[in-house]
Amino acid sequence: MENRILVKDAFKKKGKVDVAGWVHNTRDLNKIKFILLRDVSGIIQITGVKGKTPDKVFKDMSGITRESVIYVSGTIKDSKQAPGGKEINPDKIEIISKAEDLPIDVSDYSKTELPKRLDYRFLDLHRQKTQAIFKIQSEICNSFREFFYKKSFIEMQPPCIISSASEGGTDLFPVKYFEKDAYLAQSPQLYKQMVACSMGNTFMITPIWRAEKHNTTRHINEIRQMDIEIAFANQEIAMKEHEDVVKYIVGQVIKKCKDELKLLKVDLKIPKVKYLSYDETVKSLKMKYGEDLSPEDERKLSNKYPDTIVFVHSWPTKLKPFYIMPKGAKADAKLSEGFDAIYGGVEICSGGQRIHLPDLLEKMLKSKGLNPKNFKEYVDSFRYGAPHHAGWSLGLERLTEIICGLDNIREATMFPRDRDRLSP
Ligand code: ATP
Ligand code: MG
Numbered sequence: 001m002e003n004r005i006l007v008k009d010a011f012k013k014k015g016k017v018d019v020a021g022w023v024h025n026t027r028d029l030n031k032i033k034f035i036l037l038r039d040v041s042g043i044i045q046i047t048g049v050k051g052k053t054p055d056k057v058f059k060d061m062s063g064i065t066r067e068s069v070i071y072v073s074g075t076i077k078d079s080k081q082a083p084g085g086k087e088i089n090p091d092k093i094e095i096i097s098k099a100e101d102l103p104i105d106v107s108d109y110s111k112t113e114l115p116k117r118l119d120y121r122f123l124d125l126h127r128q129k130t131q132a133i134f135k136i137q138s139e140i141c142n143s144f145r146e147f148f149y150k151k152s153f154i155e156m157q158p159p160c161i162i163s164s165a166s167e168g169g170t171d172l173f174p175v176k177y178f179e180k181d182a183y184l185a186q187s188p189q190l191y192k193q194m195v196a197c198s199m200g201n202t203f204m205i206t207p208i209w210r211a212e213k214h215n216t217t218r219h220i221n222e223i224r225q226m227d228i229e230i231a232f233a234n235q236e237i238a239m240k241e242h243e244d245v246v247k248y249i250v251g252q253v254i255k256k257c258k259d260e261l262k263l264l265k266v267d268l269k270i271p272k273v274k275y276l277s278y279d280e281t282v283k284s285l286k287m288k289y290g291e292d293l294s295p296e297d298e299r300k301l302s303n304k305y306p307d308t309i310v311f312v313h314s315w316p317t318k319l320k321p322f323y324i325m326p327k328g329a330k331a332d333a334k335l336s337e338g339f340d341a342i343y344g345g346v347e348i349c350s351g352g353q354r355i356h357l358p359d360l361l362e363k364m365l366k367s368k369g370l371n372p373k374n375f376k377e378y379v380d381s382f383r384y385g386a387p388h389h390a391g392w393s394l395g396l397e398r399l400t401e402i403i404c405g406l407d408n409i410r411e412a413t414m415f416p417r418d419r420d421r422l423s424p
Contacts, residue, residue, distance in 0.1 A: 001071055008041035011086055013076055019044065019088065020071040020096070022126060023064050033061040036083070037072060040131060045082040046072055046090055057093050067099040067106065067126055108263075114408060121415055121424050132260035134414055136253055137400045141205055143252035144226050147245045148203040153228065156195050156202045158188035164374065173211045184209035187393065188227055189323065190378050193354055196229035197386040203228040205396065215419055217408040218295070218346050220397060222417035229391035234353045235325075235337040238390040239311050242341055242349060243273050246309060246399070253403055266405040271343060272308040278315045278335070292319055293340070293347070302345040309348075313339035322368045323361070325353040325388075331363040337390070344402030351392025358382050 003018040010017045021039035028034075035046040048061045064070065074090035104112040106126045117124040124130050145155065161175060162185045172183040188206050195202040204227050211221065230237060250270050254261070261268055282289050284304070285297050293301070293312065301310050317326045317336040326333035338352030355361045358379050362372040365379075372379060400412035410416040415424060 004071070006041040007037065007039045007044045010044055010076055010088070011042070011084055015075060016073070017076045017088060018071070018073045021069070023066055023068045023070060023099075025066065026061075026064060028062055033058065035061060035064065035070070035072075037070065037088075038128075040135075043083060045079070045084075045087040046074070046093075047079070047082070047087045048090060053090060054092075057090050060093050060095070061090075064095060065099045065101075067102060067123070068095060069097040069099075070095050114410060118410060118416065118421065119424075125414075129263055132257075132263045133400065133404050133406070133412060135260050136257050136264075136404055137396070137412065137414075139253050139256055140249050140396065140400060140403065141226075143249045144203075144205065144245060146252075147248045148201075148228065151201070153201040153203045154195070154199055156192065156204050158185065158191040158204060158206055160185050160207060171210050171212045173209050186210055188225070190381070192227055192229040192391060193323075193389065194381050196231045196389040196391065197356065197382065200231045201229070213419055216295075217410075218398065218401075220409055220413055220416050220418050224396035226394040226396055226399075227391065229354075229389055231387050231389045233390040234388070235313055235339055235351075235390055238351050238353070238392055239275070239313065239339055239341075242351065242392055242394065243309060243311075246271065246341075246343070246394075247273075249399070250403065264404055266403075268403060269307050272305070274305045274308050274310045276310060276312055278312055281312045290316060290318065293342070295346070298342050298347055299345040301342050308343075310342045311339055312342065315339065315352075320352065322364045322370060323354050325355050326360075326364070329355075329357060329360060331360060331367065339392075341392075341394075343399075346398055346402065348398045348402065349392050349394040351390065353388065353390040356382050356386040356388050 004020045005017060007019055010019050019037060021037045024036040024038040024043055026035050031050045033048040036043050037046055048058045050058055071094040072088060072090050073092040074088040076086055076088050078085060079087040104116055104120045104123055106123060108128055161177060161182050163182055172186055175182050175184060185208055187208055188204060192202055206225055208223050208225050209221060228241065230241065247270050250268060254268050285300055287297055314335050315338045317333060320336045320338035324336045324338040327335045327337060340347050341349040355364060361379050365372045365375055397409050397412045401409050404412060406412055
């Protein structure tokens with residue numbers, strides 16, 4: 001078994017090969033028997049012929065249940081009829097684990113509904129379509145990291161347990177922390193700012209938790225965010241970085257995940273980019289001034305600009321968190337240096353320039369009805385040499401959902417946590 005190679009590599013070999021994987025399908029025609037063996041890299045046909053295949057092996061090829069795990073040692077041969085044009089004639093087959101009756105259909109034509117599939121997510125991960133989504137997600141993370149490593153950003157690991165709300169919201173999960181009350185982090189905001197203000201440009205992929213009682217196709221309660229924070233930067237620089245990295249990620253997915261995109265029937269294109277101020281957006285969508293974009297508004301924007309990341313920038317200060325820089329660093333400025341990015345009909349990212357000036361930060365906290373005393377540690381962190389800086393948070397699951405053309409964020413989350421789901 002030490003010599004086991006991946007199915008995709010077996011196709012490139014001649015002579016003896018060892019493979020191992022899951023029984024995708026079987027066919028028994030009495031004198032000839034077929035097993036389709038699947039691993040994460042592909043499917044290969046194992047063909048047994050009565051009289052040619054060793055008797056015991058030929059006999060063992062009957063009655064192996066779907067999704068059982070087997071190990072096969074044999075000779076790879078060209079075969080016009082076999083999928084991929086090759087098959088393995090087995091000398092040895094070992095059943096490593098026999099699968100019981102399957103509680104869900106894991107074929108490509110599965111009609112099992114999503115909630116049931118998620119109840120059995122460990123088995124749903126046997127499906128090629130599900131695997132395609134998470135291979136693409138893996139590539140999204142890989143290219144995100146690659147992009148920022150190449151630009152010498154430092155990857156950081158923010159804490160996930162925090163002592164107080166980072167954004168002043170109430171949507172936190174409390175945790176008992178010895179004698180103290182603590183919370184699961186709803187954002188790495190404060191910590192990435194501390195790193196940007198001391199070491200410079202930083203990025204991370206980190207879980208965050210929001211205790212919001214949503215029940216939508218775009219919200220979950222445990223989220224992975226791809227975050228950056230750039231020192232000596234404003235809103236424009238942050239948006240450009242976002243534009244460049246998403247284009248890079250999509251380009252890498254197109255290049256490296258051809259089979260997966262084909263399986264998901266997605267015709268992925270590198271997105272175009274449109275920059276619109278909040279004021280221009282209000283006019284264009286005939287929205288009411290002073291309100292957040294509704295899900296309907298976000299869909300409308302993406303219909304107007306298909307295959308485009310639409311950056312809605314310069315939001316009213318009132319609609320953005322207290323730490324977003326007001327224009328001209330003036331506490332009473334109506335507009336701010338904050339933006340959202342809309343792609344595929346949903347908000348995938350929020351960001352902007354942050355306030356690095358303690359006095360202004362205190363004024364903004366007050367103007368939002370928050371008590372600066374509760375944010376003392378945060379404000380104080382900017383008292384000892386802090387450059388201006390900007391950054392954003394891009395939701396990994398939302399980006400995966402859009403890239404894979406899915407209509408529910410749970411499909412793009414390996415083990416989703418929502419209002420009702422806490423396992424598996
Ligand atoms: P929305 O208004 O769509 O609920 P938000 O503005 O509350 O999102 P932010 O705080 O701006 O979210 O978080 C930054 C990004 O993280 C979002 O643009 C999104 O991609 C992702 N995100 C935030 N909350 C969720 C959630 N509950 N489920 C999935 N993704 C989320
Ligand atoms: Mg947002």
